[in-house]
Amino acid sequence: MIDVSAPPVLALRGVSKRFGAVQALTDVHLEIHPGEVVALVGDNGAGKSTLVKTIAGVHPIDEGAIEWKGRRTEIHKPHDSQQLGIATVYQDLALCDNLDVVANLFLGSELRRAGVIDEVAMEKRAQELLDTLSIRIPSVRIPVASLSGGQRQVVAIARALVGDPEVVILDEPTAALGVEQTAQVLDLVERLRERGLGVILISHNMADVKAVADTVAVLRLGRNNGVFPVRTTSHEDIIAAITGATDNAVTRRQARTTEAGR
């Protein structure tokens, strides 16, 4: 389904990030192809959020390279990332409760006509966008405060799509949602893939990952701990990579002896 031989739209090559004395990321590699959903999993503190923030431009990388469509690029601030075509949906939804759905979708990039906000054009485009994503909300003109958690999440994701990005990063999109709402969000993730977008999905929930992801990239203690195709990898293998179950006394001794041998 995914042409892996094609150049990835976004690639991280040997990325490292340090906060003072803490080495948050060490030599991390990651590739995202168009129309691919890459699940980024790992235990708490594994560096998932840090990795996402380096891509989003919140924390610039210290070492390594970021490639966009095969070309090396620099991301120093959030604006750089957005400029490339990377949209990030954060865990704590960045929506303004007091504004209606249309205003939230276009916040920061309002359509204007002769310097005045063009509500008609914005509402029309909002309606179209929500329709193509099969998102159903009571009305595009009610404040976001009156939407349910799932509806707010899909609005937040739709908001990321207003700028026509090529890569969408979803940070724990289903963390606080019920069963039905989670299903809605996962549906939406599939629709993003159908539209040919690259999706990075951070999740703690293995069921979600198995349901929608094509590839699972595991981070452990700030390092790559395997990239698996979802279809052919068992649940247990992924869990093992996350928890480091392969990391037992025997392997540790081996690692020490090889290191000492050098």
Add this chain to the structure above:
Amino acid sequence: MSHTAQKGTGGAGTGAGADAAGAAASSGAIDPRLLVREQGLKGYLTEFKRKIRGGELGSIPVVLGLIVIGIVFQSLDDSFLSAGSLSNISVYIAGQGIMAVGIVFVLLLGEIDLSVGSVAGVGAAIWAVLGVTGSLGDGTAVLLAVAAGAAIGAVHGFFFAKVGVPAFVVTLAGFLGWSGFQIWLMGSEGTINTPSGSIVEDLTNFYFEDVAAAYGLACAAVVLYCLAMLRDSRRRRAAGLLSRPMSEILLRTAVLGIIAFVCAYQLNQSRGLPLALVIFLAVLVTADFVVRRTTYGRQIFAVGGNAEAARRAGINVEKIRITVFMIAGLLAAFGGLFIASQSGGASKSLGAGNVLMSVIAAAVIGGTSLFGGRGKIWSALLGMLVIQSIQQGLNLLGMASEIQYMITGAVLLAAVVIDSVSRRTQKSAGRT
């Protein structure tokens, strides 16, 4: 395999409704919770009822309040609704009303400005010292006074937005500091009277006596309002969106028309159309346009609703905060000139006393939320009308000012209670 299973649940999900409330999902094809408004007046009424139930009261309480005030005072003293009395109210609301517009801006941001009274005093003092006792021209002095207000606002904004001091504290310091500055400016003079024929004297003492002025303004307002609605409605229809039904447009135009022409008639019965009212309305219309129709206004609401979300959307939060405090300072100084005009000159105590509280109360009584992100510019007008009507009515009845304070205090409390309760209702009515 997991793929198809997922599709299945998803399909059911979208078919059943917009969220997880399973109980309502059994209703079949049309989700009853979808707020599709029916065309026509009936749809408008249903929408209206839904909003009331959802706690979106808007201007309804304050309009009802005004009606009650009118009935009560008119029954106690039948000169309350006389032309002269109404004409006075329309002039007296201008100064504090313009200051209240500035406060609405700050409240939309979710902040408070306690310094507006002192800044009004400083504005008037600067004008008087430069323009009356000094050698500067009248117009230049007025401009400098207003610019000084904006500069003071910029200082408050800087300490709030860049340094991170809470706006409450910054403007409390401003409240004390600027009132000291005002007294220092006035020096030994104590009061500086408004010279006759000056701009500031005209602010509240000039009337367009020609009856055509008031009627012309009323007419222009109604026609422009109606045309704007028709144009918007046509564009929305062309874009295939839900538009206002013709009946609603006519109803709104009729209501505005009646109010405008009754006011114009009453003003003409007295001294004509006051310049103060014209300026106040101009400030209101401009501010309302900025807040509702420009990107800048949208950004104010966004910062007031969720500053972090606004920042992530690429909005320069600090710039918005500083400029909003500048607007509040500018309008406060401008309002100060009206108060000087009304009281016959600048003084050491201009803007002191209950001016600050009346102005903040006006914005809140008018329906602007103290919690940020919700409100309308027009609440400055409505709230000011309430406060000034009560004051005027109690004056007519010969009540002492202590009674006025107590009643205004009670009205303010009522307004804040309505705000808090409607906010809670909105929350519980929301999340279905």
